[in-house]
Amino acid sequence: MSSAATPEPASVSGSLCLTLLTLTFAIPGIIGTVKVSTPPVVEAEMEKPISIPCVPEISTPSTMKYIQWFAMEKDTRQRIYFQDGESSTVDNATDYTGRIRVDKNYTLTIDHVKLGDERTFLCQVGAGSAGSNEAPTELKVYDAPEMPEIIPSATSISIMGTMPAEIASCRTRNGYPAPNITWYKDRMPLQATAMMNDKIYMKSQATQEPSGLYTIVSTLYYLPEKKDKDSKFYCEVSYRMPLGVHRMMESIRISIAITYPTENVELLIQPSVLKESDNMTMECKSDGSSSVEYTFYKVLDGIEETFDNNGNTMEVSRVKRVDSGVYGCRVLDFEVEDKEFNVNKTVTINYLDPIVLTPKGPYIFTEGDRNVNLYCDAKGSKPTSVVWTKHKKTVVSSANELSLPVVTFDDSGNYSCKVTVPTVPNLARQKSISIIVKGPPQVNCTETTFHKNGPHMNLTCVFKGYPAPEVTCSVKEAPTIRHHRQNNYVVVVSELILPLTVEVLQLTCNGTNVHGSEAYNFIVNEGSMGVPTTGSPTADVTHNRSSGGVVIVVIIVCILLLAILGAVLYFLYKKGKIPCGRSGKQDITRTDAHDDIVVEVKNDQKVPEETVLLQGVNGEKKPSSDQERKEYADLRSEET
Incomplete structure (x- = not known):
């Protein structure tokens, strides 16, 4: 630990009172005196320089004056410096040869102070007939010790003992004068004495090394208590330096090994x-x-x-x-x-037992089924909590029951039942099932019109059903059909590109599986405005859906209406209400009186350059050239 005070350079210490010695000579007619003043004590730090002032006072003027410095060795003085007038010399073969100097004010400076410099120095001044005088100064030397070292006891100490045991030793080296050691426990000084007792005491030993410096060793004896197992012990070394500065250094803190x-x-x-x-x-x-x-x-x-x-x-x-x-x-x-x-x-x-599902699978239902309930449960050591999720994210039930009031295709999918014990972290079980909904196809179609080398319409139909429905359309070539599974029903997508080049365009797409079928009827009416050459066609789009049964009913109704109409016309003909000539006679049963469906299927989505005309029901082909079209239109006008 660092010192408690900052080192100061060595300097003169003591009171301002000077040693005054007066020597009086009785000379007939003249009385002269010489006084010499020096500090009584000067303190120095080892290896630092120190100065000792000498101030002479002569009562009468004198042309003759000298000064000498002496170092005392016990009762013997040894001159180390002499000055007479302008001449000065440092005595040879002394401990101070090469280490001292004296300035014009007679102040003695000693470099690199050593421990042996702790002695008395004399300043002597002579002034001819006025006589001479001298004054002593005692030089004190100080040196800071090394950082204290603490050595804990190698054995553990039992609190069951009856006498103090050795706790640790504290040692500091090379200090002068001999420093003091104080013991601490948790920052509180221990009032240890040198007298042996049944609670606490210490033994100290001071050794002066050959260098003259001191090594101090202090050993602490202490009877610990159980609370001392967490205490920290350390020692503090205190010492004095020049100018009355007191400093201290602390050792590291240690814990003692005690048993209890x-x-x-x-x-x-x-x-x-x-x-x-x-x-x-x-x-x-x-x-x-x-x-x-x-x-x-x-x-x-x-x-x-x-x-x-x-x-x-x-x-x-x-x-x-x-x-x-x-x-x-x-x-x-x-x-x-x-x-x-x-x-x-x-x-x-x-614990948590495996999940039990009621009823057991497979979970295959028919669209339209009602009041379908699935139960998920697992027995555990503590109350459980159940959550049903669909597709791993949507919570569909927060109870052990999964209820489907009316089964639809949208109820198909993958479900997960998770059972947890809320009061036990990470105790959970999970089981997944797949619900399949079977039923006849359902269709949903969308139409978009566009213009590229003529007006066209893109018809996209989506058929839902399980098993996967087979899709057919009333065109020469099969439509583009894609299958993908959505939840647990199959989605079939059919795509058609239809040219809009006739007055009436009619198309039927049908989806069929083992449970039934559903058809989509698609009709485009252009009206009297015709087909524009650029932009989207000005067409009215009508469509309807029909299942297989509905289509049959519609056909039967149409046949009955045609039969009734034929009977009425035949009755009017017989009564003569309808005049018919050979030129104006018209066969109402001709199939070419109705437009055939004109479609073109392009799986690569390219727009055709020419319209493909499908065969009529009677086997006749539609005219393809402009002239044939004109004749065909005239014929239709006459028939009308």
Whole structure:
């Protein structure tokens, strides 16, 4: 530890009172005196320079004056410097040859002060007939000791003892004068005495080295208490330096090794909440520091079963629910005769059984089924919580029941039932199921118009159903069809590109599986405005959906209406209400009186350059050239 004060350069110390010695000579007609003043004591630090002033006072003027400096060795003086007028010399073969100098004011300076410089120096001044006089100065030398070193005792100390034991030794080297050592415990000084007693004392030894410096060793004897197990001991070295400066240095802090008997025992079990497959760790903690023996045991059906262990801890790997029970440990303290401590705890191993689903799968339902309920449950050591999720994220139920009031295709998908024990971390089970909804196809179509080398329409139909429906459209070539599974029903996407080049364009797409079919009827009416050459067509789009049964009913109704219309016309003809000539006669059963469907299917989405005309029902082909189209239009006008 650093010193308590900052070193100061050596300088003159003592009071301002000077030593005044007067020598009076009786000369007829003349009385003269010489006075010499020096400080009585000067303090110096080793290896530093020191100056000793000398101030002479002569009562009468004199042309003759000299000065001498002497170093005292016991009762013998040794001259080290002489000056007479302008001539001066440093005496040879002394301890100060080469280390001293005297200025014009007669002040003596000693460089590199040594311990041997601690002596008396004399300043002598002579002034001819006035006589001479001298004054002494005592030089004191100081040197700071080294940092204190603390050495703790190598053996532990029992609080059961009756006399103080050695705690530690404190040693400091090379100080001058001899420093002092004080012992501390937790920053409080210990009132240790040199007298042996039954609580605390210390022994100190001072040794002067050949260099003249001192080494001090202090040993502390102390009877500790249990509370001292956490205390810190250290020693402090205090010493004096020039100018009355007091400094101190502290050693490092140490803890002493003390032993004390057990008073309390605690059993710790980790983790605090256990579940099956965990590793259970038991730790037996005693508050004593003496040598003890630990024994772990389990009580099963009133019988104690001990475990092999090493030290105060034991681990049980991958515990099961049958491992629940009473666990404990015993502590035998050898320092206290016949003293045994026992502590135990009841340990519960939490568990969660596998999930049970009611009813059992497979979970295949028919669209339209009502009041479908699935139950998820698992028995555990503590109350459980159940959550149903769909596609791993959407919570569909926060109870053990999954209820589907009316089954639809949207209920298809992957479901997960998770059972947890909220009071036990990470105790959970999860089971996944797949719900399949079977049923006839459902269709949804969208139309978009565009213009590229003529007006066209893109028809996209989506068929839902399980099993996957087969899709057909009333075109020469099959539409582009894509299949992908959505939840647990199959989505079939059909795409058609239709040219809009006739007055009426009609198309039917049908989806069929084992459960039924559904058709989509698509009609485009351009009206009287015609088809524009650029931009989107000005067409009215009408469409309807029909299932297989609905289509049959519609056909039957149409046949009946046609039969009734034919009967009415035939009756009017017989009554003569309808005049018919050979030129104006018209066959109402001709199939070419109706427009055929004109479609073109492009799987690569390219727009056709020419319109493909499908065959009519009667086997006739539509005209392809402009002239043929004109004739065909005229014929239709006459028929009208």
